[in-house]
Amino acid sequence: MEAGAVLLAFILVLSIFLGFELISKVPATLHTPLMSGSNAISGITLLGALAAAGAEQGDVAVWLGFAAVVFASINVVGGYLVTDRMLRFFRKKDDA
Amino acid sequence: MSAVVINLVYIGAAVCFILGLKMLGRTESAKRGNLLSAAGMAAAVIVTLFSQEILTFEWIAGGVAIGSIIGAVAARRVQMTAMPEMVALFNGSGGAASLLVGWAAVQGSVVDGHATLSLFALATVFLSILIGGLTTTGSLIAYGKLSGRMDSAAVQFPGQAFLNVALVVTALVSGFIFVHDPHVFGVPFWLMLGTALALGVTTVIPIGGADMPVVIALLNSYSGLAASAAGFAIDNLLLIVAGALVGASGLILTDIMCRAMNRSLGNVLFSGFGSASGGTAIEGEARPVGAEDAYLMLEAATSVVFVPGYGMAVAQAQHVVRELAEVLEKNGAEVKFAVHPVAGRMPGHMNVLLAEANLPYDQLIDMEDANQMLPRTDIAVVIGANDVVNPAAREDEASPIYGMPIINVDHARTVIVLKRSLGAGFSGVQNRLFFAENTRMLLGDAKASVSALLGEFKD
Numbered sequence: 001m002e003a004g005a006v007l008l009a010f011i012l013v014l015s016i017f018l019g020f021e022l023i024s025k026v027p028a029t030l031h032t033p034l035m036s037g038s039n040a041i042s043g044i045t046l047l048g049a050l051a052a053a054g055a056e057q058g059d060v061a062v063w064l065g066f067a068a069v070v071f072a073s074i075n076v077v078g079g080y081l082v083t084d085r086m087l088r089f090f091r092k093k094d095d096a
Numbered sequence: 097m098s099a100v101v102i103n104l105v106y107i108g109a110a111v112c113f114i115l116g117l118k119m120l121g122r123t124e125s126a127k128r129g130n131l132l133s134a135a136g137m138a139a140a141v142i143v144t145l146f147s148q149e150i151l152t153f154e155w156i157a158g159g160v161a162i163g164s165i166i167g168a169v170a171a172r173r174v175q176m177t178a179m180p181e182m183v184a185l186f187n188g189s190g191g192a193a194s195l196l197v198g199w200a201a202v203q204g205s206v207v208d209g210h211a212t213l214s215l216f217a218l219a220t221v222f223l224s225i226l227i228g229g230l231t232t233t234g235s236l237i238a239y240g241k242l243s244g245r246m247d248s249a250a251v252q253f254p255g256q257a258f259l260n261v262a263l264v265v266t267a268l269v270s271g272f273i274f275v276h277d278p279h280v281f282g283v284p285f286w287l288m289l290g291t292a293l294a295l296g297v298t299t300v301i302p303i304g305g306a307d308m309p310v311v312i313a314l315l316n317s318y319s320g321l322a323a324s325a326a327g328f329a330i331d332n333l334l335l336i337v338a339g340a341l342v343g344a345s346g347l348i349l350t351d352i353m354c355r356a357m358n359r360s361l362g363n364v365l366f367s368g369f370g371s372a373s374g375g376t377a378i379e380g381e382a383r384p385v386g387a388e389d390a391y392l393m394l395e396a397a398t399s400v401v402f403v404p405g406y407g408m409a410v411a412q413a414q415h416v417v418r419e420l421a422e423v424l425e426k427n428g429a430e431v432k433f434a435v436h437p438v439a440g441r442m443p444g445h446m447n448v449l450l451a452e453a454n455l456p457y458d459q460l461i462d463m464e465d466a467n468q469m470l471p472r473t474d475i476a477v478v479i480g481a482n483d484v485v486n487p488a489a490r491e492d493e494a495s496p497i498y499g500m501p502i503i504n505v506d507h508a509r510t511v512i513v514l515k516r517s518l519g520a521g522f523s524g525v526q527n528r529l530f531f532a533e534n535t536r537m538l539l540g541d542a543k544a545s546v547s548a549l550l551g552e553f554k555d
Binding site: 049 | 131172189194312331347
């Protein structure tokens with residue numbers, strides 16, 4: 001395996017452990033917004049979609065990129081907005 | 097813009113995601129956390145547009161516009177009860193996008209019908225197509241089951257395990273051939289794509305409706321891993337990091353859900369729970385109670401714990417229940433809501449439904465706190481919950497739900513159960529709670545029953 005690939009794998013493994021640390025103590029109350037919020041982050045694949053749709057590299061690749069941009073945008077925009085909408089419902093007793 | 101600047105902004109975006117996720121873990125900071133994460137995403141998208149790889153913008157502009165409008169409208173319109181299927185659809189979109197990004201990466205490198213990517217890059221393309229494809233169709237099936245467009249029961253047929261193994265082997269073999277001889281439109285490529293999509297279907301159809309919290313969490317994890325795989329394919333570090341964070345968080349939620357049902361992930365994925373029934377037969381008689389008597393009991397109580405289940409949401413009773421809680425508090429009682437981790441159709445779903453009904457989150461307590469409090473509680477009111485309050489999980493070793501952590505409502509002085517009829521729960525298990533000495537059954541539609549109680553208080 002190439003050195004670059006090893007480096008990427010190294011980053012992957014560290015990020016997974018970081019993810020475990022970040023999420024493991026979240027109270028049950030917030031599981032749904034946490035899930036839809038992290039789901040929106042997985043729309044990060046949009047960056048790859050943009051590169052594919054914007055490159056002049058033949059029709060098929062651009063079409064695939066275009067479709068990827070549509071799907072990833074749904075994921076990102078919808079995910080963040082719906083999470084925000086849910087979190088607006090959460091209020092403490094004192095603040096009316 | 098130079099690649100260095102772009103990568104520096106990517107680091108900033110990764111920090112926003114990490115801090116955003118951390119802030120999403122506390123109710124006070126959750127909203128800001130989500131905004132921070134969205135800001136990181138916006139920054140990453142904007143600098144990507146300035147990269148030298150991008151030469152034309154019309155397809156990008158069109159795609160972003162279409163996707164954003166669909167996403168925004170869906171996010172605005174969706175009912176909170178339908179949140180699980182909405183999240184399933186968003187998951188599926190993310191999976192489809194990662195699949196397409198992987199595919200476009202090979203397609204873009206083609207010279208004379210052959211992809212010119214490195215062996216390693218091709219292997220990661222294979223992974224992004226496999227995980228992305230499985231996430232896409234798996235999420236669609238989950239959507240179908242959750243929204244009631246499909247029968248939500250576990251679908252099982254002879255040879256199911258064999259079919260799954262055959263699909264996995266086909267995917268791996270065709271992937272191996274593709275990686276070593278990358279024809280984009282050759283048979284191995286189509287086989288690899290087809291089996292990935294088929295696997296999503298065959299792995300989700302055998303899972304029953306009440307196990308959906310686990311499936312949604314697992315698919316969430318897959319959509320992150322698919323993004324990571326796509327990141328490897330196009331050499332983008334931010335995709336790898338962000339995808340891995342999501343993959344890990346999805347796995348943790350999957351694990352929490354499995355523990356709350358006292359089942360292993362393998363058992364959830366392959367056993368088709370809900371088809372079994374059993375347990376020791378129950379002797380005794382249920383004691384029905386009318387709204388008037390239930391009112392007299394609640395009126396005299398100084399501490400009340402509500403235990404809502406998905407049945408409450410189905411009856412759309414959350415608003416009247418919150419009103420009843422307010423009336424009881426005015427009457428001097430201490431009122432809490434105990435929420436079981438798997439109440440609802442996705443992790444934490446019940447909490448969102450109660451928050452939407454304007455119930456302050458400091459009135460929500462989790463299972464452990466509830467179980468400490470219940471022995472000192474005058475009345476526990478069970479609304480539309482069944483298996484999660486069944487004492488058989490504690491006492492009856494023959495019961496299929498034995499060992500599942502439950503809310504011990506039977507430890508309260510008196511239990512009032514609001515229920516449509518005396519039927520069994522999702523697991524098909526009769527509930528001995530309904531026949532206990534200290535249990536009173538208030539039969540009928542949950543919303544109508546609670547409204548009747550409210551009426552008694554107002555008179």
